[in-house]
Amino acid sequence: MSLSTKIKLFSALGLAVAGLGMSVPTVAMAAQTSTATTHATVAFTQDDQTPETPVDPENPSKPGDGNNPGTGNTGPLTLDYVSNFDFGAHKISPSKQTYIASMDNANKTANFAQVTDKRAGDPKGWTLKVTEKGQLQSAKAQKALTGAQISLTDSRAGSGLGLPANQVNVTDQTLTPDNQAVVMNALAGSGYGLWTDAWGSKTNPGVKLTVPTGAYPEEDTYTTSLNWSLEDIPTNGGGNQNPNSPTPTTVPGGAQGAVNADQGD
Numbered sequence: 001m002s003l004s005t006k007i008k009l010f011s012a013l014g015l016a017v018a019g020l021g022m023s024v025p026t027v028a029m030a031a032q033t034s035t036a037t038t039h040a041t042v043a044f045t046q047d048d049q050t051p052e053t054p055v056d057p058e059n060p061s062k063p064g065d066g067n068n069p070g071t072g073n074t075g076p077l078t079l080d081y082v083s084n085f086d087f088g089a090h091k092i093s094p095s096k097q098t099y100i101a102s103m104d105n106a107n108k109t110a111n112f113a114q115v116t117d118k119r120a121g122d123p124k125g126w127t128l129k130v131t132e133k134g135q136l137q138s139a140k141a142q143k144a145l146t147g148a149q150i151s152l153t154d155s156r157a158g159s160g161l162g163l164p165a166n167q168v169n170v171t172d173q174t175l176t177p178d179n180q181a182v183v184m185n186a187l188a189g190s191g192y193g194l195w196t197d198a199w200g201s202k203t204n205p206g207v208k209l210t211v212p213t214g215a216y217p218e219e220d221t222y223t224t225s226l227n228w229s230l231e232d233i234p235t236n237g238g239g240n241q242n243p244n245s246p247t248p249t250t251v252p253g254g255a256q257g258a259v260n261a262d263q264g265d
Contacts, residue, residue, distance in 0.1 A: 046076055046120055054081040057112040057198035060158040068106045076119040077126060079230040080194075083111035085150070087209045092217055101207035111207045112198040113184065115191075115230060116160075123192040125234025127185040131227045132175040138220040145222050147212040150175045152183060152199050154206030160194030170197045180229070187234045 051072050053064035064070075070081040083104040090099060104111050115128055130152075135144040155170035167190040173181040184197040200206025211217065 047118055048075045050074065052078060052080040052116045052194060054107055054114055055160060055194065055196065056109050057158050057196035058110060058201060060160045060194060060196045061162050077230065077232055078116050079228060080114040080116055082113045082228050085111060085207050094213060096213050097211050099209045101205050103202045103205055110198040110201045111205060112196050113228065114194065114196050115184065116194045117191050123189050125186045125188040125191055127182060127231045127233065127235045129180045129182050129229045131180045132177045133225040133227055135177045136222040136224045138218045138222050140220050141218060143218055145211060145217060146215050148215055149210045151208045151210065152206065153208060154200040156198045158196040158198065167191065168195050182235060185235050
């Protein structure tokens with residue numbers, strides 16, 4: 001094939017490629033960039049100086065009004081409040097009687113206990129227990145109200161953060177003097193923030209005192225002390241325990257229960 005013929009063939013091929021819209025690829029030059037690395041930081045400190053004020057247990061996400069200062073306990077795990085129980089004044093009766101505690105007069109709410117956990121790290125759990133320190137006794141003769149029992153019923157948990165109530169356990173209890181009873185506990189991984197355990201409601205209180213036949217009440221005021229203990233480890237909940245058994249670190253709180261008996265006319 002002659003040189004002129006080869007030139008014609010290559011020229012024809014080039015025209016055909018152009019006609020099909022094909023192009024010869026080109027090599028792009030790399031973009032020039034300028035980079036830098038920065039950092040973001042945040043630090044946290046444990047809040048152990050601010051006491052929590054009592055809230056309304058029927059609306060625990062609403063802050064308390066501050067009129068009732070509560071226990072004043074400070075620290076990362078605190079027992080903020082427990083109601084006093086007032087069973088009123090009643091005519092002496094020879095038959096078995098059950099008396100209902102009035103609502104929490106200090107807060108105008110249901111009777112309740114309040115716990116706040118703001119410890120650093122993952123939620124570790126906690127346990128709230130109560131011990132009735134001896135039977136109700138009369139003020140004058142120091143006579144025990146034999147067989148009388150305080151019961152915490154219709155227990156309802158509430159979260160200040162709006163968390164599901166089933167993240168903590170609340171347990172109805174009938175108290176036995178000088179024995180601990182678990183009323184509220186959170187397992188590891190739960191119980192963070194503010195929690196309440198309400199017994200009944202403002203209009204239907206759930207704290208009761210049962211006085212059996214044979215108690216023979218005097219015409220006097222009867223009182224006992226309820227010692228509340230917030231422990232910094234969880235338990236599986238349950239019934240009464242021996243207070244003399246070894247226990248972990250506790251956060252003290254307190255409440256009083258009283259019943260008045262007067263001689264009817």
